[in-house]
Amino acid sequence: DQQVKQNSPSLSVQEGRISILNCDYTNSMFDYFLWYKKYPAEGPTFLISISSIKDKNEDGRFTVFLNKSAKHLSLHIVPSQPGDSAVYFCAASGETSGSRLTFGEGTQLTVNP
């Protein structure tokens, strides 16, 4: 039972354009969501998070949008840079799951110069 899904295994964008990574979840008890970036041979790096009381959170070039009714969140990166090329994971947690993060499968983002 995949409770967090990232349906796009890969995404390719041009440098300077917007990257939009999507994530869907099925567990209505999730109320805290995070995005991580991962380079090969490294651990995931925390990017940005959002709680269910908000529908948007922004940090520099990164913005996360949450649509609770659709159980959908997205990460926008503007402008995209070649150094953003990595695998992006969305993760979710909630009061009933405690500290356990449930991860999506990841999306490989490639930003072309």
Place this chain on the structure above:
Amino acid sequence: KAGVTQTPRYLIKTRGQQVTLSCSPISGHRSVSWYQQTPGQGLQFLFEYFSETQRNKGNFPGRFSGRQFSNSRSEMNVSTLELGDSALYLCASSFQGTPYYNEQFFGPGTRLTVL
């Protein structure tokens, strides 16, 4: 502030052996969680320790165990290794105000290969 450190970075073991992995959290962080990453299953939660007590547990067999010391350092042990245990084992630490409303910061991982 130093990040999460994990030792060793790479390990090769044979089936039936046991292995111990170590994790040092960020200074001041009291929670340590362990995750397994495999190509087929993605990132899966193993367990979490807080103040030397296991507070949360994933769906892994009893061969996977852990502990946390008074300085918040944590170890994970896998006994009777199987080929399917080959994976990247990641440790994450968080400060832990509320149990779940906290960013978790990951270490570089230990790559375990079971032959």
